[in-house]
Amino acid sequence: MLRLAPMKRKQLSLEELKEGVLAGNRVILSRAITLCESQRPQDIAKADELLQAILPHTSNSLRIGITGVPGVGKSTFIESFGELITEKGKRLAVLTIDPSSQKTKGSILGDKTRMEELSRNPNAFIRPSASGSALGGVGYKTREVMLLCEAAGFDVIIVETVGVGQSETLVHGMVDFFLLLMLAGAGDELQGIKKGIMEMAHGLVINKADGENIRPAKRAKAEYQSALHLFPMEPSGWLPQVKTCSSMEKSGLEEVWQMILDYEIKLKGNGHFQLNREAQQVSWFKSNIQLLLEGGFYQSEETKKKLPELLKSVEAGEVHALKAAHDLVDSFLNK
Amino acid sequence: MLRLAPMKRKQLSLEELKEGVLAGNRVILSRAITLCESQRPQDIAKADELLQAILPHTSNSLRIGITGVPGVGKSTFIESFGELITEKGKRLAVLTIDPSSQKTKGSILGDKTRMEELSRNPNAFIRPSASGSALGGVGYKTREVMLLCEAAGFDVIIVETVGVGQSETLVHGMVDFFLLLMLAGAGDELQGIKKGIMEMAHGLVINKADGENIRPAKRAKAEYQSALHLFPMEPSGWLPQVKTCSSMEKSGLEEVWQMILDYEIKLKGNGHFQLNREAQQVSWFKSNIQLLLEGGFYQSEETKKKLPELLKSVEAGEVHALKAAHDLVDSFLNK
Secondary structure: OHHHOHHHOOOOOHHHHHHHHHOOOHHHHHHHHHHHHOOOHHHHHHHHHHHHHHHHHOOOOEEEEEEEOOOOOHHHHHHHHHHHHHHOOOOEEEEEEOOOHHHHOOHHHHHHOOOHHHHHOOOEEEEEOOOOOOOOOOOOOHHHHHHHHHHOOOOEEEEEEEOOOOHHHHHHOOOOEEEEEEOOOOOHHHOOOOOOHHHHOOEEEEOOOOHHHHHHHHHHHHHHHHHHOOOOOOOOOOOOEEEEOEOOOOEOHHHHHHHHHHHHHHHHHOOHHHHHHHHHHHHHHHHHHHHHHHHHHHOOHHHHHHHHHHHHHHHOOOOOHHHHHHHHHHHHHOO | OHHHOHHHOOOOOHHHHHHHHHOOOHHHHHHHHHHHHOOOHHHHHHHHHHHHHHHHHOOOOEEEEEEEOOOOOHHHHHHHHHHHHHHOOOOEEEEEEOOOHHHHOOHHHHHHOOOHHHHHOOOEEEEEOOOOOOOOOOOOOHHHHHHHHHHOOOOEEEEEEEOOOOHHHHHHOOOOEEEEEEOOOOOHHHOOOOOOHHHHOOEEEEOOOOHHHHHHHHHHHHHHHHHHOOOOOOOOOOOOEEEEOEOOOOEOHHHHHHHHHHHHHHHHHOOHHHHHHHHHHHHHHHHHHHHHHHHHHHOOHHHHHHHHHHHHHHHOOOOOHHHHHHHHHHHHHOO
């Protein structure tokens, strides 16, 4: 990627980056994103400054999180749904978080080519997240990338994640609307979804509702809608909706978009849209504090030396977890 | 409480505490718990040693978490259910976590008197948690208290919490079986329950199924049972059960107990009981590291001075959360 040949590229100044991003220049936006994802100390400081500089130009997009197990058809859905959004005159950025890429590396590059049509759309911008941050957070910089995209004038940001790990909670904490993509089949399709994710969703969309699947999809829709009535209500008063769609046949997508707009109107009306964003800001701040503290701790030489053995003893129940933590942390903080 | 007159009491040695706890001496158990809940540095060190000493005598109980919104009848349920458990020849400890006591102080003392009959039962031990720990964790020491109770020979530990805050996730992370107590009324009763808690439950029990409530309770049971089929399955293969009971009429409690035993047998059979405990140990260790790091950070003079204003700016979107966190944490770690 860009970093393979850093010497050939002219370093952009903070001002050039800021102006380029605000002008919606995609090349500069990409370089700004790479800067934010970098872990070199000088880049981190520069990225912090850049983000602070563009901050007044952010927050003006509609942020949508989309999750679902592999096989549910996320890419095809985003491809079709993204076309619809751009047809409405909106500029769309799609950010993908793929925790599996931490292990396999480079699988995100494979993912990038999935949404072929959308990637050729002049009003869409697709960017896979560089995950595997040393600070331990899956998709650690996705929120920052989102802010950069907003400053670059994108009206709708889709953050895509796989519903099998920890990244959903992170994504839920950075978007306005959280959409869970599913297949019909009464339960089976959820085997891979982590517990608790279903309750976080503002909307469930049953995909592949075409051909012989239309009937089971409708039945699943009714079942889920009645199950959702049993769930605790959002403080905002929003009752999660269930929709069916076919990404292949491009049917039902209008209704999904309308559901998201209804949500936006309702929550902007009762103030919960803004309240939610403020709460997200604060909890993001606190998460960053936590990640940075833990980053410092887990990267310290002493921790690296002692932790693996200690973890085994704790797991086996030989060492008391609180005492083990006290010993390690005290020694770190008083170093 | 005890600390009001510390001078009058002879300090017990580590050995005396250990022997007293292992002998099941309730007075010494209570003092050991108070020691573990203390925040004085010398007490913390002594408590760590005590817990390490009793560790080989722990883990042999069945740990049950019980949650539900105020008004659902938790105390009455635990009173009746606790009697049943002791009638089976089991020794029962009930630990209560009441986050509200952080604000009102002393409300836990009021709670303590709720379970009057059970508190006179020679095979039951009731202990409200001293919450409001400076380290920020609601019920921070509940897990340690649980270990002490196990070392003192209790066969069943019930951890009670109110289903409206963060304590449920903590409790879910320290028990074998997590029970959600509800009332009939199709959804309304869950308004106070936090999202995600329902999906964590291994069993839902609809309380107050007596008189005119029997019909609605049965209907609610059927609705929830069918909704739970739509949820993601536990890795253990356990499908959450729904039961009805009346704590007043003491009906249905046998079935609740049987459900918990079925769960225990199933999970001990397929190895998930032990796997779950090991995972809990490790995540408890990591949570302790996090709490201790954050404790050190949030209690530092500089943080206390700068944080309130910074929080406001972050909430208002004036300061970038990541930069703000970097500044504060760097300055803390390099002090």
